[in-house]
Amino acid sequence: MPLPAFDTPLIFETGQDGRANCYLPAGPALEELLPQDALRDELPLPDNSELDVVRHFTRLSQKTFGIDTAFYPLGSCTMKYNPRINDAMANLPALRDVHPFAPDHAAQGALAIMWELERALSSLFGMAAFSLNPAAGAHAELAALLIAKAYFKQKGEPQRNVVIVPDTAHGTNPASAAMVGFKVLSLKSDAQGRVDPEEMRKVVGPDTAVCMMTNPNTLGLFEPRIHEVSDVVHEAGGLMYYDGANANALMGNTRPGDMGFDLMHLNLHKTFTIPHGGGGAGAGPVGVAEHLVRFLPTPVVRAFDADGKDVNASGWRETADLSFALDFERPDSIGPMRSFWSNFAHMVRALAYTYANGADGLEQVSKLAVLNANYIRASIRDVIDVPYDEINRHEFVASAQTLKRETGVRALDIGKALLDRGYHAPTVYFPLIVPECLMIEPTETESKETLDEFIAALRDIVATAKTDPERVLETPINTAVGRIDETRAARQPDLRWRPA
Amino acid sequence: MPLPAFDTPLIFETGQDGRANCYLPAGPALEELLPQDALRDELPLPDNSELDVVRHFTRLSQKTFGIDTAFYPLGSCTMKYNPRINDAMANLPALRDVHPFAPDHAAQGALAIMWELERALSSLFGMAAFSLNPAAGAHAELAALLIAKAYFKQKGEPQRNVVIVPDTAHGTNPASAAMVGFKVLSLKSDAQGRVDPEEMRKVVGPDTAVCMMTNPNTLGLFEPRIHEVSDVVHEAGGLMYYDGANANALMGNTRPGDMGFDLMHLNLHKTFTIPHGGGGAGAGPVGVAEHLVRFLPTPVVRAFDADGKDVNASGWRETADLSFALDFERPDSIGPMRSFWSNFAHMVRALAYTYANGADGLEQVSKLAVLNANYIRASIRDVIDVPYDEINRHEFVASAQTLKRETGVRALDIGKALLDRGYHAPTVYFPLIVPECLMIEPTETESKETLDEFIAALRDIVATAKTDPERVLETPINTAVGRIDETRAARQPDLRWRPA
Amino acid sequence: MLRVIGVDSLDDLVRVPDAVALRAPVEVTPRLSEIEIAERFRRHAERTTAGAYTSFLGAGAYRHYIPPVVGAIAMRGEFLTSYTPYQAEVSQGYLQAIYEWQTYIALLTGLDIANASVYDGATALAEAVIMAVNATGRKAVLVSSAVHPNYRAVLRTYAEGLDLTVDELPYGADGRTDLSSLDAALADQRYAAVVVQSPNFFGAIDALPAGAAQKIKATKTVLIGVVAEAMSLAALATPASWGADICAGEAQSFGNAIAYGGPHVGFIAATTEHMRRIPGRLVGKSVDINGKTAYVLTLQAREQHIRREKATSNICTNQAHCALCATVYLAAMGKTGLRDCAALNVARTNELREKVTKLDGFGARFTGPTFNEVVVRVPGRAADVLEALEQKKILGGIDLARFYPELEDCILMTATELTSSADVDRLVTALSEIPVRAAARV
Amino acid sequence: MLRVIGVDSLDDLVRVPDAVALRAPVEVTPRLSEIEIAERFRRHAERTTAGAYTSFLGAGAYRHYIPPVVGAIAMRGEFLTSYTPYQAEVSQGYLQAIYEWQTYIALLTGLDIANASVYDGATALAEAVIMAVNATGRKAVLVSSAVHPNYRAVLRTYAEGLDLTVDELPYGADGRTDLSSLDAALADQRYAAVVVQSPNFFGAIDALPAGAAQKIKATKTVLIGVVAEAMSLAALATPASWGADICAGEAQSFGNAIAYGGPHVGFIAATTEHMRRIPGRLVGKSVDINGKTAYVLTLQAREQHIRREKATSNICTNQAHCALCATVYLAAMGKTGLRDCAALNVARTNELREKVTKLDGFGARFTGPTFNEVVVRVPGRAADVLEALEQKKILGGIDLARFYPELEDCILMTATELTSSADVDRLVTALSEIPVRAAARV
């Protein structure tokens, strides 16, 4: 069996004329159908037999690390198990093949799914409504900031153009702000890694548009004074935005709505067990409080009962006797964020996950996620720095700062050594405020045995670093390739194969 | 990423109470439903989370070599590509979920598939009819010999109880003969590796029941005098049986029926691209000439046209306007060979493959299979013994006899060295008449590049054997485990895990 | 490539003597593209009622819930496209999975060992009988008539080859094997084996009473327990516990589709005493040259490729992939899932029995507890009732007249965890609407 | 575990201040078992017409044949459950696949480079415009009104954030962009980009004539070509060949399901000049410490996690798995399959056009060749015709009044390789049977 380390030539370097697979019935040639000048000259792509295609990608898959392979404690990414029932439901032909331009009455089942999910999310996170439109978390941030911009414009306060983000914030927060022309004000966290309402009071003002936060924050710490922060921002006339990447920490425990947030997004692919697929597709519903509902992106799914009564404001309910429509006529809406209505197949998955858990189950999910993260922290704090060594939520940050000083082994190296032992590395060097940071998020779907093995591996790596740092620095060696020359990749960019 | 070499504990050694997955709605406890003495005491099985199950088997799969992984030249097994369309068709819910006891009119589509396939096979191999009943090649051999036994009994020649098999025959041939109480007479091949009609004449007689052969034989050589052999056996009152394991060599070129065979089986899983699945399920249709049709196993699929006319004897035809019935009332039948009618899902796959090729395509399949095998032979004959160095069919045998004498490297070792380079080994030590035999069958689905790489690898192994035999003898080292202590396995059989 | 080989054309490679040239052109299907293939099978699929009708069919092929994880794992290419793991070094994954399967079957049946699979339940029985014949040297076998009729038919097919006599034990009013003639039958020690099935074809729990098992053993006769519904093993007393030396069964219920009857997967479990008589592949645990745990095919001296006509069986290709599906299923369900599933089967069948037999003219044909099947006595011919049900898109069960002429007013009905109360109610309503005349024609 | 952590209960771990305690109980769905989940989605699925109706819908979401090999490969767990390949050493497989995707898109569009994907076609256009804005420093963009209306709408959403002006070019009688006002528009060099789509929303091949492209370049304006139907790239002159500097497109047609609109997969290809302005991930080829070929995410200084508010885009999670499906699809189809497929699309659409426009009162609204879509003029309101077709289980196309009030008697119809002659004939028959009154109501 070719080991993962075996080389795999590019698909363009294999194949041969005459190896086409027979998928289609015979038909006329292009040249008989369209004028010559409308056609391209040649199509320089390879023809590979299906066997060679299968082998090629099977090998590539075996050189790819997934949750299905082993433990994947990548902080902030919630790499939890993706139940296979989700995929089975998303692949039901009558859901998979619905066309977005099918008339509403030909798509009632699809709309019902979207509506049920939207209602469930609204209740779970304390929002008045969600739009399932955005394609990922960052996309939802953009939508939310566009909503804020529209809101302030309508309110006659177009001067509000400052977005406040804590220095622990994810890079998408400031980047999204820039995309709506907002300025970014970075707020320093206090010694406890928290946002201090008093500090917030110092920076808010008549130009404050939005304060973007997450809770637990990206250090995994709960912000106990979040409601005070909200009050400060609200008093200054600003809006509070909740980055939902950490929603796995608090379901059924507290809600962004209850904490005073006006806007939020969810990374549905994180909290709601949608396969991350190598970096997407994700899904980023954007949720809003009552006063912002009218700005949500189009279209919005609306529900009516048997008497034609609008039941949108109701909580989740059975949908067999409801009928649904897509509403595009929303004059205050910021407009659509993408080609079609949502990453629908992922809505199916998320709803399947909601069905599989219910309110109690989701509450338990968050509790166990928090338990697992604290267990790892408590089990390694004696061998590695834990800058904020207190009860954390679903993730926490360790730091290799002392270790680096003593041995030269950095966070990066610990990550590589973990790869070598069959684990994925934690998120490294984020959040930016903790030097040599390792952000560890185990999720609730891992067993204690897995955590114990990981803890042992990590402890052993630290021990090795102290006695024989070279052995850590030269990792990984059990992987398909060793450490990669990133400078060369950036200095002499080779972004594609070219025909000889 | 855990390398394939990583250990995987048994599924019984993981898991924990409380890790049950939620597949089923709640229900009453067994104790409330059945009397205590009807129930078992305990069920000592593990509960594993779905994540742990997925990881366990994902790792096991990565330690398993398939056609999808790399080249698999396992002689006599026809490890060709299994098109994915086959599986997709077999998994259509309305085919996958038909119950064998559904009334015929509720299963017309399933019966149509069986009928179309049976008609196609009959024409392709020159038989009057096939039964799709047997589950594999060996099972079909048994069915065929039961047919022969019934035939001779009815003919008043119950004394015919000798089965003649060439010394190149597969082990299932004599083993099947034993299961119907027949004696086995092994016939020596001639110097050209063929069955000599004159030798056959010497052994046939009034006790001859069946002569079991395959053509090309298991050396991959075409038996040019097969019709003469048939004549001899027929003259002596015996029946000719064709072992269809090598059918991939001659489709559209010659037919067992044309060569004088009265009975035959097909290893549908070999020739008709059914995934071998780690050793099955296979499928072994048994075909017969006209005079043996009435003995076929039950049930038989019968077809009627719109007027109710029996159209069973027709060639393949469109089935939309035909109706079908399962016929169990066949007084001369040997009876059923298995619980239900056929390995139906595999009939779907085989018919899909037939559709994908048609007569011309199947003819081409065999030609290319023969081409590939000859190409390998011609490319290695200068470095390794090829005992029958002439045009072969879809496979051929090489021998490590000289190499062993000179270097101590055996056929087995060459196989292990090939594993180390990412290839599957050829079939070794079969057929029995060639010492240190390597039986190589590339199949038609391999590209010339793959063959060239394999040839280079094999040549390099032979070269290494000559310069540094130890390096070959210590292979494999790139595999999940090294060579295994088979003696210990057999002397101290450990066939199952036991609770501590 | 032709040049390397030294021929001028492809045709030169495959030239055959005139005497064996094609006598008639090959006429198979037309050659189609994938799109057209898919279209054809879509049309074939439209000609079945699967999915569209409510079904109460069972009798050896059971509709159980298969968690999607089973397919997601089992269809991985490495598993799907490998073959018999002759080269153990590159087949450790599959070998371990088979070792796990062998363990699951051993634990479920309560017996010492199990093989890597045989074709299906019926051939498992036939092979088990061969084991008994080889163990005892006797050439007859005594089989309960409540063993699945198809299994008995296959046994008779095999018996013809082996010159075995197959005798039968009748069934009693409780739907279990009537053992009153057992003593007499055992007297002259002519039977290699006694075969009973539990739950038997009527769904009845037919575990042999301790006394009977003792008598059988006392005459050195092998007791073979048949299990056609493997799900029952999660709930009922194990075949080993009621004395079976060998258990021959069908494990389709564990994660394998019904698929119009195949592929399914047979198993044989036995006491250690029978180890070297077991047919087919066996995977053993050993070590590699570095002392590392390793799995390998073992005890091959039983098999056809080594022993040829002296092998314990001719089986070569078995049902490995179905066994793999079963293993993944068993791992995912776990003991909790399996027990819950078994309980649901009993509960739904009890509900079915209660509701249907309350109807005028309907009754349970046999007394005594059943697993997930029940024989319902109907007013009139079963065939007529079933036909009337079909008009209402219900496949109501199996007309027992097909196998037991004396039971022509009986239907074998099955309910599993996939049978909902609504399904049962539809059946009951449909039955109550059948015109009395039609139903009571006889 | 609690002991190790040093707390007494799970609840201690998640205690929150009273001020943020739940204000109302969470009310989501009930908690269901898998069997029940499957049953619920089965009922949802019954409430769509997909599969039951013949469809001529397209307009940015196309029904193409997806060989089963695509799913078999792409659903492998390693691909499915991995995330952004930050740890390149254990992600070589996925990284190589993305590098191959980047190459496929570059080869198909004729441009130098392509990124690892963006959300979809509409956001690809918006991001491409941002690239042009950054390249030129200009704050306006000129877009053909024959660009997909949804794409234009999304561009306007984004433009609101960026304070961009979006102006439009009209379409002409041939269904192509009317370029007569182009010179005037370009005169004061205020546009960052000119945007045209080919095939455009009307299906028309709308490649820019060489003269127009030259003028655009002469004014240092970026020419953005939009491709909403990637299948056309296999047949038509590449965007690069008619002058596009950037190509923004949608590749759903390559092996991705329609799925009620998502996930689909956007791409951005560009000349090397724009390399450092491209949004999102880029995979580059490099070597590891042993000199072995290795792939890695590169040019990350463009991205949000490094550059934060100075990044070229905020995109983080993209549509990697859809791009993977596309890559497997492209590999399996090969150039032959793709060209044949493109040809079949044109042929079937020509057949549709011919047959439908022969009907009394029907006609082609625009002259000139199209790819796989055609705008059909109907007698009366399109909405009425479509409603009548639905009665006959046909989704006949898109009522253009939805986007172009002046085209209220026009339907955009799509035919692909999956549209059979029988489908077209059913449509024609249905159209011919629509009561003239209903059809001609206006």
Ligand SMILES: Cc1ncc(COP(=O)(O)O)c(C=O)c1O
């Ligand atoms: C804290 C945080 N915010 C925002 C995002 C952006 O979400 P997405 O990747 O779905 O665009 C991420 C994740 O990647 C994140 O971790």
Ligand SMILES: Cc1ncc(COP(=O)(O)O)c(C=O)c1O
């Ligand atoms: C020549 C030959 N005959 C018979 C058989 C037996 O077929 P099966 O394994 O399908 O029972 C085989 C294959 O394994 C074979 O190679």
